[in-house]
Amino acid sequence: MTDPVLALKDVTLRLNGNAGMVEILHGITLDVHKGETLGLIGPSGSGKSSLLMIMGGLERASGGSVMALGQDLTALNEDGLARFRRDHMGVVFQSFHLIPTMTALENVATPLELAGKPDAFELARAELEAVGLGNRADHYPAQMSGGEQQRVALARASAPRPKILLADEPTGNLDGVNGDAIIKMLFDLRDRHGATLVLVTHANALAEKCDRVIRLTDGRVAPDQAQAAE
Numbered sequence: 610m611t612d613p614v615l616a617l618k619d620v621t622l623r624l625n626g627n628a629g630m631v632e633i634l635h636g637i638t639l640d641v642h643k644g645e646t647l648g649l650i651g652p653s654g655s656g657k658s659s660l661l662m663i664m665g666g667l668e669r670a671s672g673g674s675v676m677a678l679g680q681d682l683t684a685l686n687e688d689g690l691a692r693f694r695r696d697h698m699g700v701v702f703q704s705f706h707l708i709p710t711m712t713a714l715e716n717v718a719t720p721l722e723l724a725g726k727p728d729a730f731e732l733a734r735a736e737l738e739a740v741g742l743g744n745r746a747d748h749y750p751a752q753m754s755g756g757e758q759q760r761v762a763l764a765r766a767s768a769p770r771p772k773i774l775l776a777d778e779p780t781g782n783l784d785g786v787n788g789d790a791i792i793k794m795l796f797d798l799r800d801r802h803g804a805t806l807v808l809v810t811h812a813n814a815l816a817e818k819c820d821r822v823i824r825l826t827d828g829r830v831a832p833d834q835a836q837a838a839e
């Protein structure tokens with residue numbers, strides 16, 4: 610088998626909470642291969658978002674190693690991590706993180722411009738149309754519903770055709786029809802561009818489509834799945 614696109618070994622995460630230091634992730638070992646779609650499921654507070662943030666280099670592991678496309682993320686500084694994400698990753702957060710002073714079109718076009726695409730705005734418009742938001746291109750985030758903002762965030766993350774797409778509850782705020790459109794877009798990214806997807810989800814419709822599903826409980830891969838994770 611080819612080298613994994615993402616390889617986590619004994620990853621721990623400790624954060625300072627109100628009650629002092631808490632260990633959020635306790636030794637996660639997990640490989641994700643090229644073109645694979647991995648679903649992360651588990652109860653609220655089990656560490657799914659934290660794990661996704663570590664995979665995206667947005668949170669630093671307290672211990673263990675995190676390799677992405679052969680690069681040791683723990684060895685990169687903040688600039689290096691930002692460059693790595695720009696060149697290889699799309700990340701969709703639970704809270705979308707759209708830039709409030711930019712329209713939907715500008716939000717989606719920005720990473721394309723940063724990637725040096727001369728036709729950034731045309732590509733961005735096509736991507737917004739793909740998520741059913743062609744008619745909202747000139748709207749600002751505050752003028753859009755939660756589900757619409759979520760679709761803009763997904764369009765922005767997928768427009769540069771990243772090798773890795775990490776998404777936290779990508780269908781979380783959407784009804785059936787819009788959720789199906791997002792699922793189609795995510796899987797097109799895999800089928801047509803070979804992207805590797807890691808999706809945190811509570812939605813059965815999405816989890817069922819994943820090649821593999823890993824369940825977290827209390828910051829650990831559930832014991833019956835630990836073998837499958839490697």
Ligand SMILES: Nc1ncnc2c1ncn2[C@@H]1O[C@H](COP(=O)(O)OP(=O)(O)OP(=O)(O)O)[C@@H](O)[C@H]1O
Nearest residue numbers: 624625626633651652653654655656657658659660
């Ligand atoms: N910055 C932080 N400081 C301290 N504790 C944190 C911090 N961020 C998250 N936690 C704790 O880490 C645990 C895991 O949180 P995380 O958001 O990863 O869970 P989750 O499985 O994604 O939950 P949900 O499904 O509710 O989004 C929770 O107990 C949470 O309270």
